[in-house]
Amino acid sequence: MTNPAGTDPFGDGTRCVQGGHPDPVAGNPLLPGPVFAAPYHLGGSDRATDTDFYGRAGNPTWRALESAIGELDGGHCVLLPSGMAAISTLLRAVLRPGDALVLPSDGYYATRQFVRDELAELALDVREVPTPGPWPDGAFDGVRLVLLETPSNPGMDVCDIAALAERAHAAGARVAVDNTTATPIGQRPLQLGADAVLASDTKALTGHSDVLLGHVSVHDDAFAERLLRARTLSGAIPGPFESWLAHRSMGTLDLRLARQAENAAALVDALRGHPAVSGLRWPGLPEDPSHERARRQMRRWGGVFRFELADAGSVEEFVRRSRLVVGATSFGGMHSTVDRRAQWGDPVPEGFVRFSAGCEDSADLVADVLNALD
Numbered sequence: 001m002t003n004p005a006g007t008d009p010f011g012d013g014t015r016c017v018q019g020g021h022p023d024p025v026a027g028n029p030l031l032p033g034p035v036f037a038a039p040y041h042l043g044g045s046d047r048a049t050d051t052d053f054y055g056r057a058g059n060p061t062w063r064a065l066e067s068a069i070g071e072l073d074g075g076h077c078v079l080l081p082s083g084m085a086a087i088s089t090l091l092r093a094v095l096r097p098g099d100a101l102v103l104p105s106d107g108y109y110a111t112r113q114f115v116r117d118e119l120a121e122l123a124l125d126v127r128e129v130p131t132p133g134p135w136p137d138g139a140f141d142g143v144r145l146v147l148l149e150t151p152s153n154p155g156m157d158v159c160d161i162a163a164l165a166e167r168a169h170a171a172g173a174r175v176a177v178d179n180t181t182a183t184p185i186g187q188r189p190l191q192l193g194a195d196a197v198l199a200s201d202t203k204a205l206t207g208h209s210d211v212l213l214g215h216v217s218v219h220d221d222a223f224a225e226r227l228l229r230a231r232t233l234s235g236a237i238p239g240p241f242e243s244w245l246a247h248r249s250m251g252t253l254d255l256r257l258a259r260q261a262e263n264a265a266a267l268v269d270a271l272r273g274h275p276a277v278s279g280l281r282w283p284g285l286p287e288d289p290s291h292e293r294a295r296r297q298m299r300r301w302g303g304v305f306r307f308e309l310a311d312a313g314s315v316e317e318f319v320r321r322s323r324l325v326v327g328a329t330s331f332g333g334m335h336s337t338v339d340r341r342a343q344w345g346d347p348v349p350e351g352f353v354r355f356s357a358g359c360e361d362s363a364d365l366v367a368d369v370l371n372a373l374d
C-alpha cells in the first residue's frame with residue numbers, strides 16, 4: 001500500500017489498521033466477516049478460473065489477511081493453520097532426501113522435534129548451530145536450507161540475518177527466518193536477504209491468546225505457488241473464522257507491541273540488579289550482548305524477555321504470589337505471562353523464565369512483579 005499523497009509507504013500503525021481491507025462501499029462493513037464455504041457456486045457452468053470453487057483451495061477471508069501480512073513482510077504470504085504448519089510446510093516443500101539442513105540449536109523445540117521425528121525418513125544431515133554463533137567457515141557448504149530464528153525462543157539471542165544470508169547464498173543454500181518473536185513490524189527478514197520468512201501468528205501478531213495460526217511469506221512467485229499447492233494438497237488449511245479473528249486482532253498490533261515493549265523495558269529496568277534474578281536478557285537492553293546486532297536489523301523491540309530464578313520452586317512461588325502475571329506457555333498476548341521453559345524440555349536451567357509483558361499498566365506490572373519476588 002503506497003500513500004497516495006507521496007511515495008512513502010504508510011507507517012506501521014496505518015498498515016496494521018488498513019491492511020487487506022476492501023475499498024469502501026456504502027452499506028458494506030469496514031472489515032467483512034468470515035466467509036464460510038466448502039463448495040462455492042460454480043454459476044451454472046464449468047468453473048471460471050478466477051473464482052473460488054472449493055474451500056480447501058481458496059477463501060476470500062484468507063486472502064484478505066494474506067494481503068495484510070504480506071504487505072508488512074514485503075512478500076507473498078501463504079496462511080497456514082499454525083506456526084508448526086508453516087514450518088512443516090516450508091521444510092517439506094524445500095528438502096529432498098539426504099539434504100543438509102542448518103537449524104538453531106537454541107530455537108523453538110518443536111522445530112527440532114519435527115525434523116528429528118517426522119522427517120526421519122528423509123535421512124537429513126541436520127547441523128544445529130546456536131543462534132549467536134559461532135558460525136564457522138564452511139557452515140553452509142552443501143546445505144540446502146538454513147533456518148534461522150531471531151530473536152530466538154526462548155533464549156532471546158540474535159543472529160545477523162543479512163550477513164548469514166549472504167554467506168548462505170554464496171554457498172548455494174536458501175535461507176528462511178522464523179520471525180515469530182519479532183513480528184512483521186519488528187523485523188523484515190525478506191528485506192535483509194532471506195528467501196522466506198515464517199511465523200507463528202498464534203503469538204504477538206494475533207495477541208489475544210485465542211487463535212492458532214501461522215504463515216510463510218516469500219519473494220518468489222514460483223516458491224509461493226509451490227507453498228500454495230502444498231497447502232491445498234496436504235489439506236492443512238486455516239479456518240475462516242480464525243483467519244478473520246486474526247485480521248481483526250492485527251489492527252492493534254502496532255499499539256499492543258508498543259505497550260508490550262514499554263512494559264518490558266520497565267520490568268527489565270526494575271529486575272536488573274535484583275538479588276533474586278540472574279541471566280536477564282532482552283535485546284532492547286543496551287548492555288545486552290545482542291543489543292548492537294539487534295539494533296541494526298530490528299525495527300522495534302517486543303515484549304518478551306528472559307531471566308532466571310533459583311529453581312523451579314521459586315518460579316512457581318513467583319507466579320502464585322503475583323496478582324497480574326499468569327503461567328501460560330505462549331507469548332505475545334495482551335496478558336503478561338510466565339513460562340518455565342525447562343518443564344517442556346528446553347535445554348535451559350530449571351529456574352529459567354520466559355516472560356511475556358502484556359498490555360497492562362507499567363506501574364501496576366512493575367509493582368506486582370517486585371512484590372511477588374520479595
Ligand SMILES: *Cc1c(COP(=O)(O)O)cnc(C)c1O
Pocket residue numbers: 082083084085108149153178180181199200201202203212213214
Ligand atoms: C510458538 C512458536 C512456533 C510454533 O507455533 P504454533 O502456532 O504453536 O504452531 C514456532 N516458532 C516459534 C519461534 C514459536 O514461538
